[in-house]
Amino acid sequence: MAHPLQTTRLDGAAGAEGLPPVLIVGASGFVGGHTLRHLRGLGWRVVGTRSRGSGPDLRAFDLARDRLRHMVDDLMGDAGRPAHVVICAAMAQPDLCFRERDLSYQVNVVGTIRLIEDAVALGARPLYMTSGFAYDGLAGYYADDEPRWPINEYGRHKVEVEEYCAVNQPGMLLYRLDKVMGDDPAENHMFSEWYRWHLEGKPIICIADQLFSPTHVGDVARAIRIGCERNLGGVYNIANPEFFTREELARQFFRILGKQARIICKTQEELNFVDLRPEKTYLDSSRFQRDAGFRFTSVRETIQTFIENMKRTP
Numbered sequence: 001m002a003h004p005l006q007t008t009r010l011d012g013a014a015g016a017e018g019l020p021p022v023l024i025v026g027a028s029g030f031v032g033g034h035t036l037r038h039l040r041g042l043g044w045r046v047v048g049t050r051s052r053g054s055g056p057d058l059r060a061f062d063l064a065r066d067r068l069r070h071m072v073d074d075l076m077g078d079a080g081r082p083a084h085v086v087i088c089a090a091m092a093q094p095d096l097c098f099r100e101r102d103l104s105y106q107v108n109v110v111g112t113i114r115l116i117e118d119a120v121a122l123g124a125r126p127l128y129m130t131s132g133f134a135y136d137g138l139a140g141y142y143a144d145d146e147p148r149w150p151i152n153e154y155g156r157h158k159v160e161v162e163e164y165c166a167v168n169q170p171g172m173l174l175y176r177l178d179k180v181m182g183d184d185p186a187e188n189h190m191f192s193e194w195y196r197w198h199l200e201g202k203p204i205i206c207i208a209d210q211l212f213s214p215t216h217v218g219d220v221a222r223a224i225r226i227g228c229e230r231n232l233g234g235v236y237n238i239a240n241p242e243f244f245t246r247e248e249l250a251r252q253f254f255r256i257l258g259k260q261a262r263i264i265c266k267t268q269e270e271l272n273f274v275d276l277r278p279e280k281t282y283l284d285s286s287r288f289q290r291d292a293g294f295r296f297t298s299v300r301e302t303i304q305t306f307i308e309n310m311k312r313t314p
């Protein structure tokens with residue numbers, strides 16, 4: 001049976017002159033920050049929020065406490081009421097979700113659902129970011145509409161919001177992301193972390209047996225823009241069709257960089273995680289590629305841009 005959110009609306013594309021106001025909740029984060037800069041660079045009116053982080057002109061908004069319906073005009077100011085509310089905010093570290101269960105549930109589930117409801121009540125279209133951690137990771141290559149079996153606290157939060165949306169917000173847009181990477185050595189992501197470890201003479205520690213789709217953060221930002229422009233609906237996997245084990249990705253990263261690195265694989269038990277990680281989270285994004293005419297940036301392209309940016313960084 002088709003998932004109730006598997007409806008695609010490709011009508012209603014915004015004209016260049018009619019760019020609608022957008023609110024990005026969680027714009028101090030990796031995905032939200034890139035999306036904010038991408039949309040603003042194209043002339044969109046975008047307001048972004050932060051909670052504890054910082055960022056020029058970001059407005060404070062805490063999912064555990066704040067109600068969009070009470071503060072929308074203060075938040076949006078001259079930009080006007082949002083047509084789209086892009087939800088990039090989350091407590092997204094699995095172990096933190098486990099350790100701070102009450103707070104993370106309040107933020108990732110209660111506050112997020114409340115935000116979705118407020119956005120809809122205000123006439124805006126919410127866009128929610130879910131995760132490949134919605135799956136148990138035994139099979140991998142998950143389609144957009146496959147049944148989900150999370151194995152950790154963070155994944156259960158994502159699935160609870162997905163299920164709420166399926167029942168209560170049919171036609172709402174959800175993007176399921178896998179591992180998001182960048183090409184800027186100055187930002188925090190897996191490549192910059194590996195590079196820093198290498199400069200510090202440390203080995204590159206990889207979780208054994210993980211298989212994922214390393215997806216360029218700029219691709220996620222572009223996909224979010226397309227989702228807003230075309231008023232897409234339903235659940236879409238947004239993931240690079242290439243997939244790697246963590247160890248293989250590390251080998252390719254240092255091979256293309258032309259550096260020798262010591263790569264060590266460790267099991268989850270050896271790494272002392274407090275909550276489980278699913279092993280195979282790579283996703284089948286062919287439906288989005290087809291519907292949106294989208295090409296994902298390859299890992300090689302991302303690493304090559306990383307090298308160019310590295311040369312510019314003192």
Ligand SMILES: NC(=O)c1ccc[n+]([C@@H]2O[C@H](COP(=O)([O-])OP(=O)(O)OC[C@H]3O[C@@H](n4cnc5c(N)ncnc54)[C@H](OP(=O)(O)O)[C@@H]3O)[C@@H](O)[C@H]2O)c1
Nearest residue numbers: 026028029030031050051052053062063089090129131180
């Ligand atoms: N990055 C990935 O590889 C990946 C993979 C799959 C899914 N996702 C999902 O994609 C979304 C964006 O991920 P990301 O990598 O950009 O995460 P991130 O860099 O950790 O950013 C998280 C954002 O959430 C905000 N936030 C945290 N607690 C909040 C609270 N109580 N109230 C309001 N905002 C709060 C943070 O604000 P402050 O920093 O200001 O506190 C930050 O802006 C998340 O839903 C994540 O689960 C990410």
